[in-house]
């Protein structure tokens with residue numbers, strides 16, 4: 001790619017990594033277009049709207065956070081980003097009461113939780129940025145006028161001077177293969193842990209005093225009272241549960257039908273509580289790519305940037321597991337891209 005002032009950037013993926021990268025580039029004055037296959041932003045910072053009809057025939061709606069429980073800040077500049085969110089009110093601190101006998105929380109006793117729902121963090125970052133939802137990008141083409149981004153054989157705007165892929169590695173690999181086969185190979189080998197997640201509403205007045213449990217054994221790794229989280233709706237007589245299965249259990253039962261998984265996880269939650277649960281509504285979600293298996297699963301930098309092609313990659317599989325790692329990867333990539341742009345503008 002000839003050195004020139006970069007203006008048009010396509011960012012594929014609107015999770016925390018894509019949203020943070022798009023935000024930084026747009027703030028610096030570049031024309032950023034974000035694409036995501038989902039109906040809105042957030043990626044694994046996810047909240048599900050659940051609608052059902054109660055026994056009296058009344059329609060009911062509940063929102064449950066079925067992705068990341070929250071985030072913890074260990075290093076700068078992510079700490080400063082979290083502080084800004086807390087001050088602005090789109091993040092809140094959650095110090096959950098832990099169930100007796102739970103495994104200890106790793107490193108931090110508090111989570112930072114987006115309010116009023118998990119995607120709010122990405123919504124805030126993408127305010128003013130052009131977005132296209134329900135758009136599965138399945139091909140990238142390099143032409144003399146720039147990058148073409150395609151979905152189902154249709155060109156999606158552009159051409160673009162640069163493309164950023166902010167996707168789980170298995171989804172980034174097929175888009176990379178004709179442009180950077182080495183990156184595609186590393187991405188396709190990066191191991192990600194799956195997670196089956198239970199979301200349920202129970203008729204329950206006798207709710208426990210705790211808000212979060214980490215059972216030491218059994219199928220469940222995390223059990224959370226969603227309605228105990230900051231900024232979430234509470235309904236009298238109802239308990240809102242989200243429970244994440246262990247990675248090993250999820251891998252072993254990855255291809256089981258959802259109805260079977262629902263039964264198993266509801267039974268496991270009853271075991272955790274030590275009593276039967278009167279479910280009003282329940283469902284499960286399968287995360288094929290929930291978390292990188294190791295803190296850093298790909299070799300080299302916490303992001304990939306090929307200045308000659310104007311092609312970048314960021315996400316948790318490069319920056320380290322979790323929201324913080326994904327954000328740091330995006331921050332490092334956007335910093336490198338903006339530095340390159342400054343050099344390019346001076347050279348022009």
Ligand SMILES: Cc1cc2nc3c(=O)[nH]c(=O)nc-3n(C[C@H](O)[C@H](O)[C@H](O)COP(=O)(O)OP(=O)(O)OC[C@H]3O[C@@H](n4cnc5c(N)ncnc54)[C@H](O)[C@@H]3O)c2cc1C
Nearest residue numbers: 013015016017036037043044068069137290315316322323
């Ligand atoms: C159940 C669960 C619990 C977790 N708990 C925690 C926690 O407590 N703390 C923590 O820090 N982290 C937690 N995490 C991990 C955290 O959510 C992720 O590390 C982080 O959100 C990853 O962000 P990302 O932007 O890299 O990827 P993602 O959030 O996965 O974003 C990728 C986006 O790309 C889109 N996409 C994929 N393919 C395409 C395509 N071809 N075209 C267009 N769009 C595409 C997807 O729809 C998605 O929106 C948890 C994750 C899960 C699933």
